[in-house]
Amino acid sequence: MTDRSVPPTVSVRIDHYSAVHVAAHAARQLAARCGLPxxxxxxxxxxxxxxxxxLAKYATDGVLYLQRLPTGGGMEVLAADRGPGMPELERCLADGFSTTGSLGAGLGAVRRIASHFSIRSGSADGTLVCARLCTPEQAAASGDGVGAVCLPAEGEQESGDACTVLDTDDSRTAIVVDGLGHGPPAAEAAQTALRAFHRVPDAPLPDVLTTVHRSLRRTRGAAIGLLRLRPGHGEYCGVGNIRALVLGPDGVHHRLTGRPGIAGLQLPPTPRVSDLPLAPGGTAVLHTDGINHRWSQSPPLFTLRLPPPLLTASLAHGHRITRDDATVLAATPRQRKP
Incomplete structure (x- = not known):
């Protein structure tokens, strides 16, 4: 059984070369707690x-995010920075290429080791990397098309936010939770909501929300956002300040927020489900108010076209409000494999 005491996302700011050793130690510990053999x-x-x-050698304002995969079944390391980008990306991925006289094995070694590797780089947008690690048996459940980052407020050891994603044969269902306040009581509410969600993931979204609401009655309550995706179509149901958006390669197509209320304290009499049409290439995003909502007013094409794991790393790194817990989840519909 995996150790649920590990924080959802471990953030290591690479502001000095000594931070590299901190990140390596944290990654080894997390992999062991995820049960990787x-x-x-x-x-x-x-x-x-x-x-x-x-990041230490080349980048500005670099950070590593270390976490379990949103759907379980392994872990990932996300890297984000603010520049200057990699103008010769393919050459940087080749073994032996270096601009500083080193062995040049870095990105090439990461790509070989990782179960899944993705990278995007732009001169004005920095570089984003996702390296996932799982066993061959876990690979089928490693959450292709899903990304999430969940960070506690500065100074807090636990996050009052939480999220998870569950796949069924014909759909992908996600929940994002923002427990009221900060610290252990908010974290307790968030984890209570996740346990309730896991009991009824296939139910209609209003029924899922009602079940979560009832489970939270003895907690301080939470904002809840529920998302269900099928090819070409999405549904959103929520209460409180969780924002839902649909991104396309050319812009933000839909914006929604939950209805007024607090799950566990006051739920609307009839939870409402909103449609979220998903064109080919579309990505659905849920985030708490720890991510500044202004990011969606005129995002660059570089951001709009990122795959979900890199998109969440970019939004967390570039638009996080550090005084609050911050969670962002991005997903595309599950693709059926022949």
């Missing part, structure tokens, strides 16, 4: 070390 914890440390070293 054999040499995989050491490989997780290598991934964090190589990505962190690149």
């Amino acid at each position: 054999g040499a995989l914890p050491d490989q997780a440390a290598v991934i964090a070390s190589e990505l962190g070293s690149n």
Whole structure:
């Protein structure tokens, strides 16, 4: 059984080369707590070390996010920075390429070790990397098309936000929770909501919201956002300040927020489901108010076209409000495999 005491996302700011060792140690510990066997914890440390070293050498305002995958079944290391980007990205991924006279094994080694690897870089937008690590048996449940980052407020050890994603044969259902306030009481509310969600993930969204609401009656309550995705179509149902958006390659197509109320204290008599049409290439996003909502007013094309794991890293790094817990989840419909 995995250890649920690990914070949803471990953030390591790479502001000095010593932070690389901190990140490697944290990655090894997280891999072990995720139940990754054999040499995989050491490989997780290598991934964090190589990505962190690149940030220390080349980047501005670099950070690593280390976490379990949103759907379970492994872990990932996300790297984000603010520049200057990689103008020769393919050459940077080749073994032996270096601009500083080093061995040049960093990104090439990460790509070889990782179960899944993605990278995007722009001169004005910095570089984003996702390296996922899981066993071959876990790969099918590793959440292709899903990304999430969940960070506690500065100074807090626990996050009052939480999120998870569950896949069924024909749909993908996600929940984002924002427990009222900060610290342990908010975290307790958030985790209570997740446990209730896991009991009824296939139910109609209003029924899921009602079940979560009832489970929270002995807590301080929470804002809840529920998302269900099928090819070409999405549904949103929520209460409180969780924002839902649909991004396309050319802009933000839909914006929604939950109805007034607090799950556990006051729920609207009839929870409402809103349609979220999803064109090909569309991505649905849920986030709490720890992510500044102004990011969606005129996002650059670079951001709009990021795959979900890199999109969440970009929004968390560039638009997080540090005084509040912050969670962002992005997903595309599950693709059926033949």
